[in-house]
Structures are given as structure tokens and as C-alpha cells.
Amino acid sequence: MNSHGKDQSRIRDVIIIGTGFSGLGLAIGLKREGKIDFVVLERGHDVGGTWRDNTYPGAACDIPSHLYSYSFRPNPNWSSVYARQQEIFDYLRETADQENIRPHICFNTNVLRANWDDAVSAWVVQTETGSYRARSLVSAAGHLSDPAFPDIDGLHSFAGKVIHSARWDHSFQPEGQRIAVIGTGASAVQIVPELAKTAATLTIFQRSAPYIVPRRDTAFTAAEKGMFARMPKTAQLLRNELFWFNEGRFLQRRRVPSFIAVVSAMAQGHLEAQVNDPDLKRKVTPDYEVGCKRILLSNDYYPALQQSNVHLETSPIERITESGLTCRDGSAHEVDALILATGFEATDLPIAEVIFGRDGHRLADHWRDRPRAFASASMSGYPNLFMMLGPNTGLGAGSMVYMAETQANYIRGALNYIIDNGAVIEPSLEAETTYVSRIDERSEGTVWVAGGCKSWYLHKDSGKLTALWPDFMRQFRVENGTFTPTGYDVRESA
Ligand code: NAP
Numbered sequence: 001m002n003s004h005g006k007d008q009s010r011i012r013d014v015i016i017i018g019t020g021f022s023g024l025g026l027a028i029g030l031k032r033e034g035k036i037d038f039v040v041l042e043r044g045h046d047v048g049g050t051w052r053d054n055t056y057p058g059a060a061c062d063i064p065s066h067l068y069s070y071s072f073r074p075n076p077n078w079s080s081v082y083a084r085q086q087e088i089f090d091y092l093r094e095t096a097d098q099e100n101i102r103p104h105i106c107f108n109t110n111v112l113r114a115n116w117d118d119a120v121s122a123w124v125v126q127t128e129t130g131s132y133r134a135r136s137l138v139s140a141a142g143h144l145s146d147p148a149f150p151d152i153d154g155l156h157s158f159a160g161k162v163i164h165s166a167r168w169d170h171s172f173q174p175e176g177q178r179i180a181v182i183g184t185g186a187s188a189v190q191i192v193p194e195l196a197k198t199a200a201t202l203t204i205f206q207r208s209a210p211y212i213v214p215r216r217d218t219a220f221t222a223a224e225k226g227m228f229a230r231m232p233k234t235a236q237l238l239r240n241e242l243f244w245f246n247e248g249r250f251l252q253r254r255r256v257p258s259f260i261a262v263v264s265a266m267a268q269g270h271l272e273a274q275v276n277d278p279d280l281k282r283k284v285t286p287d288y289e290v291g292c293k294r295i296l297l298s299n300d301y302y303p304a305l306q307q308s309n310v311h312l313e314t315s316p317i318e319r320i321t322e323s324g325l326t327c328r329d330g331s332a333h334e335v336d337a338l339i340l341a342t343g344f345e346a347t348d349l350p351i352a353e354v355i356f357g358r359d360g361h362r363l364a365d366h367w368r369d370r371p372r373a374f375a376s377a378s379m380s381g382y383p384n385l386f387m388m389l390g391p392n393t394g395l396g397a398g399s400m401v402y403m404a405e406t407q408a409n410y411i412r413g414a415l416n417y418i419i420d421n422g423a424v425i426e427p428s429l430e431a432e433t434t435y436v437s438r439i440d441e442r443s444e445g446t447v448w449v450a451g452g453c454k455s456w457y458l459h460k461d462s463g464k465l466t467a468l469w470p471d472f473m474r475q476f477r478v479e480n481g482t483f484t485p486t487g488y489d490v491r492e493s494a
Contacts, residue, residue, distance in 0.1 A: 011122050012134040013037045014415055017111050017351070019101075020049020022388040022404035023140030024092060025070060028099045029408050036415055039134070040101070041127060043110040047096045050144045051088045056168040056187060056341075057194035059085035062215070062297045066235060067242040067399045070095065074235050076228030080219045082297075111141075115356045116383055121424050121494040123384065135493065136384040136415055140404075141351040143389055143467065144344045150182060154320040161337040165191060166344065172337065176200050180325055180333060182317070183341035184210050186294055191341055192310075193300040202310045203333050205317055205325065208293070208453065209286045211267040215297035243473075249397035250472050253291050253447050260447075264290050274302035283314050291396060292451030346456045347371065347467055349390065357382035358426070367391075370462040372436045374427035374487055375480045376469065377410055383426045384418055386411045392439050393476075394457065394468045396448060402473050406481045413483030422493045431487030442470040 014030070016023050019042045030036045046052055061068050065083040069075055073095055079087060096102055106129070114125045114137055123137040147164040149155070155162075163169045165187040175198040181188055184206045196202050220228075228235040251259040267290055275281045284302065305312050315327035324334040349371065352363040358381050366372075366381060371391040373379050378386055388407045395403060418425060427435075443449050443465040448457045459466040469476050 010133070011120070012039055012132070013419055014039075014136040014138060015123060015125050015132055015134040016040045016138045016140055017114075017125075018042060018049060018140035018142060018145075018388075019044075019047035019096070019105060020051070020140065020142050020145075021070075021092070021401050022142065022407065023049070023138070024096060024101065025401075025404050026138060026140060026388065026408040026411060027101050027104060028070075028072070028095070029412050030415075031099060031101060031104070033412065036412075036419065038104060039132060040105040041109045041111055041125065041132065042105050042107050045107055046093065047101075047105070048089045048092045049142050050166075051085055051092060053145070054085060054166050054168075054187070055170070056165045056191050057174075058190035059187075060190060061085075061088060062186065063246070063399050064242050066238050067246065068401050070401060071239070071405060073099075074228075074232060074239070076232070076235055077225050078220060080217055082215065082217045111351075111354060113354050113356070115360075116358055116385070118358060118383075119494060121383070136386070136418055137355075138386045138388060138411055139351050139355065139390070140388040141349070143346040143349060143394065146345040146350045147340070148343045148345050149340060150342045152182075152317055152320055157322050158320050158324075158338055159322045160335060163337065163339050165339065165341040174199050174337070177337050178335045179203070179337045179339060180205060180335040181339040181341055183343065184208070185341060185343055186296055187343070188341035189296050189298045189301040191339060193298070193304040195339070196304040196307050196310050199309060201335075202304075202307075203313050203325075203335065204305070204310070205313050205327075206283070207316065208288070209284045210293060210296045211263075211286050211290045212270060212296045212298050212301060213263070213266045214270050215299050243399070243402070246398040247472050247474060253396045255289075255445065255447050255450070260290065263295065267295070271302065275306070277306070280305060280312065283312055286453075288453035289447050289451035291447040292453035293455045293457075294396065343456060346394075347459050355382070355385065357385065370436075370459045370464045371466045372432060374432040374435045375410065376435075376476075377407060377480065378414075378425075378427050378488075380427050380429040380432045383424045385426075386414060391466050392469050395473065396457070396468055398473045403469070403476060406473075406477045409481050410483050417483060417485060418493075421490070423490050424493050425485065425488040425490050427487050428489050435487075439470060440464060443468075446470050 013036045027040050030038050060082055064081050065078040109127045109129050112126045117124050122133045125132045147166040174195050178201045179199045180203045182205045252263050315329035318326050318328050326332045355363040373391045376392045393403050449465050457467045
């Protein structure tokens with residue numbers, strides 16, 4: 001027994017890595033079913049994944065909460081259309097408590113290495129606090145978990161405070177400070193208006209301009225919350241409406257002209273309404289097609305850029321020095337603090353570096369050309385391994401909770417199949433390759449591939465769309481929501 005009181009010696013049915021929306025959702029499904037013996041390994045001190053870790057000022061979700069929550073745990077009390085980080089984190093913590101999942105979780109347990117041991121047909125997972133064994137392994141480590149640090153000369157020489165948006169340092173007091181923010185993505189547009197309130201100077205270093213549309217957020221009244229609580233069908237109707245509205249947004253990404261025109265006009269109108277200065281207007285006008293990168297929601301980003309203490313720098317950063325940043329146009333910016341709103345290691349997932357399959361092959365090597373998975377969930381050469389929110393599961397628009405629930409359902413089916421049949425399963429290379437080719441065909445012509453931008457949705461080396469699912473959310477569920485052994489090589493467990 002380890003310090004968590006969880007027996008490490010026996011071979012369990014499954015080990016889950018991570019307690020974000022996906023890992024927690026799967027664990028709840030298994031617990032409710034009551035048949036499968038599982039343990040969850042979590043490197044953090046609490047559940048919540050990206051919603052535990054991203055505590056930067058202004059952090060909030062830009063998918064409406066009545067959709068961005070578990071279908072099996074509706075929350076009538078969401079305070080507003082778009083919940084903030086603390087409220088989502090609290091929702092996940094309460095969910096873990098009420099579903100009694102915590103006894104299954106080993107917190108502060110960082111996975112160092114996971115090996116498939118063919119002799120016993122089990123995964124052996126080494127952590128900082130000991131090793132665990134199980135017939136199956138599910139990585140729910142997520143793709144928005146590990147901060148990406150920019151490869152800029154001199155970053156380490158900077159003498160002031162450096163904070164990544166995903167690991168906010170709450171001892172940092174922005175009041176009166178000269179602050180630089182690198183990045184203009186979803187995190188940055190939420191941080192900038194907050195820091196702009198009190199910073200002495202705030203300089204935003206933009207590599208490419210984002211499209212921004214209005215954030216139509218309103219607080220739910222007590223009467224509305226009461227209605228959702230007393231008549232759960234009303235919350236379900238709202239959820240359905242939000243779901244189908246978001247499904248419609250896929251048609252923009254598919255570049256259906258009338259749908260593109262609507263969102264284009266919305267972004268253009270927002271910019272025109274909020275920015276008067278022609279020079280700033282030029283700087284914040286994107287040079288790629290709308291939807292190629294995430295379309296951002298903000299009412300206060302453009303106004304913040306026009307505050308007298310705020311400056312938008314568009315000359316590329318040449319290097320970082322002990323005291324600030326210098327740009328290609330020769331400008332130098334002395335700052336006290338550097339905020340890196342530079343995103344995540346989302347395409348080359350760090351967890352793939354520590355997973356070793358049949359024949360000892362590292363998953364990162366299997367993915368060297370591009371991340372690939374059969375049914376966006378399992379890999380040839382990696383028996384009884386399932387990946388949640390791995391290759392081709394992300395969305396340009398829509399709720400990742402829906403995708404996670406779809407995968408949890410698929411994986412539960414696979415785990416039951418493995419147990420009921422005493423089986424070891426892995427997709428054939430042929431099935432994996434066919435699935436991935438089909439993904440590539442579907443990706444062709446989408447705005448993510450053809451929209452003229454570079455984003456984390458595309459794999460750096462191959463240029464393939466590896467992060468996103470190139471179809472409707474509903475279609476993902478139809479194709480990948482129910483496990484069948486078709487496409488899998490099945491053999492008897494040792
Ligand atoms: P991101 O979308 O990857 O944005 C990173 C930003 O940093 C981009 O503007 C990027 O420029 C810039 N950047 C990266 N490396 C750079 C370099 N070396 N030099 C200059 N600029 C550099 O990261 P994020 O904003 O953290 O968002 C990541 C994802 O998290 C989102 O797509 C979304 O899925 C999720 N998210 C959601 C919310 C929400 O719901 N509101 C909030 C935050 C995050 P380029 O654009 O030129 O690459």
C-alpha cells in the first residue's frame with residue numbers, strides 16, 4: 001500500500017491518467033457501472049485538469065456552460081452564459097465529491113513511464129510514488145495541459161518575472177509594473193484587459209491578429225436558475241439549442257460561403273464598432289481566413305488596446321534581454337514582467353514520450369510523422385491503450401466535453417470487451433492507416449487547412465490536421481461513440 005492507501009501490487013482492470021473533464025468523466029462512468037476495477041493517477045493536487053491549472057486573471061470559458069458540462073450532471077446554477085474558471089473548477093470538484101471518485105484517485109502522482117509487459121498482458125506504470133499495473137491504460141492527460149514556451153533567443157536571460165498563462169503566479173502584483181504579453185490567442189485576450197487596468201505600461205507582442213466577435217454573456221437570474229432546477233427539461237432544451245447552434249458553426253469551418261459571410265461580417269462589424277484608429281485597425285486585421293485559428297470572444301480586448309498605457313507591437317520579437325525585448329524594427333521595450341500567453345504542447349503530446357508499447361516502441365516515435373489513432377482513440381502496436389482527447393478529437397467550434405463523453409462511452413465499451421473476453425486488443429496498422437487517410441480526406445478544403453494560417457491544429461512537420469476532428473460533433477459520436485472489435489486484432493490475454 002502506498003501513502004494514498006491504494007494497493008499498488010495487484011493487476012487492476014484499468015489505470016486512467018488525469019482527472020480533467022475527460023479522465024473524471026470516464027472514471028464516473030466506470031464507477032456508476034460498478035464492474036471495472038480502476039485507479040486514477042493525477043499529477044496535480046486536485047481534480048480539474050486545465051480548469052485547475054489555468055487561473056490567470058480573466059480566465060473563463062468561451063463555450064456556454066450549459067453545453068460545456070457533463071450531460072449526466074446538469075448544473076442549474078451556472079451563474080452566467082459563460083462560466084469563469086473558478087466556477088468550472090468548483091463544478092468539477094463537486095462532481096468528483098458527489099460521485100465519490102476521490103477514493104480512486106492518487107493525487108500528486110506523476111507518471112514517469114508506462115510499459116506494456118507482453119508476458120503478463122499488463123501495463124506497468126511507474127510514478128514518482130511507486131508503480132501500478134493494469135490490463136488496460138487510458139491516457140486522459142489532455143492536450144491543453146503542458147505549457148508551450150516560445151523559442152525566442154535570450155528568454156532565459158530575462159531578469160524580471162516570467163509567468164506562463166497556464167501557471168499563473170498569484171504573488172505577482174501587476175499594479176504599476178511595466179508588463180509584456182507575448183501572444184494574442186484565447187488566453188491573451190482574456191488576460192490583457194485585466195492587466196491593462198493597473199499596469200504602468202502593457203505591451204502586447206502580436207505575431208498574428210486574431211478574429212474577435214462579441215461575447216454575448218449575461219448572468220442567469222434567480223428565476224431562470226430556479227426554473228432549470230425545478231424543470232430540468234428546460235435546461236436540457238437550452239443545452240440542445242446550444243449544441244445545434246455550435247454544430248452549425250462547423251459549416252463555417254467547412255467554408256460554406258453563406259456561413260463564412262455571417263461570421264466574417266460579425267467580426268468585421270465588431271472591429272469597426274470598437275476600433276477607430278486606422279493604424280490600429282490595420283494591425284488588428286487578420287491576414288488569413290476567418291476560422292483558420294480559433295475565433296475569439298471578447299468585448300474588452302479592443303478597448304484595452306486603446307488605453308493610453310497599452311501598446312500593440314507587431315514587429316517580430318528578435319530577442320529577449322535581461323531587461324526586456326527587442327524587435328526586428330529595432331524597437332526596444334524595457335519591462336519588469338513577461339507574460340507568456342503562448343499556448344500548449346498540443347500537437348506533440350508530452351505523454352507520448354513516456355508510453356512504450358509492444359516491442360518497447362515509444363508512442364512519440366509511432367507519432368514521429370504525425371499523431372495518429374484508430375477511431376481517434378487507439379494505436380497499432382499499443383495493446384489495450386486508449387487515448388482521450390488525443391489525435392483528431394479537438395474542435396474549432398463546439399464542446400470538448402461532448403467529445404470526451406463520446407470517447408468515454410467508446411472506451412468503456414472496449415474495457416468491458418477486454419474483460420468479458422479475457423482479451424488483448426489493438427487496432428491493426430491497416431485499420432489505423434485507413435482511418436487516418438479518411439481524416440485527411442475530410443480535412444481537405446476545411447478552413448483549418450486551406451485558410452492561410454499556421455495554428456496548433458496542424459502538425460508542425462507534416463502540416464496535417466492532427467489536432468481537430470474535421471466533421472460535426474454528432475458525426476464523431478456516430479462513428480466513434482460505440483466500441484466494436486472491427487478493425488482490432490484480438491488475442492487471448494496471458
Ligand atoms: P494559443 O491559441 O496557442 O495562442 C498562443 C499565442 O501565442 C498565439 O497568438 C501565438 O501566435 C503566440 N505565440 C506562440 N509562440 C510565439 C512566439 N515564439 N513568438 C510570438 N508569439 C508567439 O494559446 P492559448 O491562447 O493559451 O489558447 C490555447 C487553446 O486553449 C485555445 O485554442 C482554446 O482551445 C483553449 N482556451 C480556451 C479559452 C476559452 O475558452 N476562453 C481560453 C484560453 C484557452 P500565432 O497566433 O501567430 O501562432
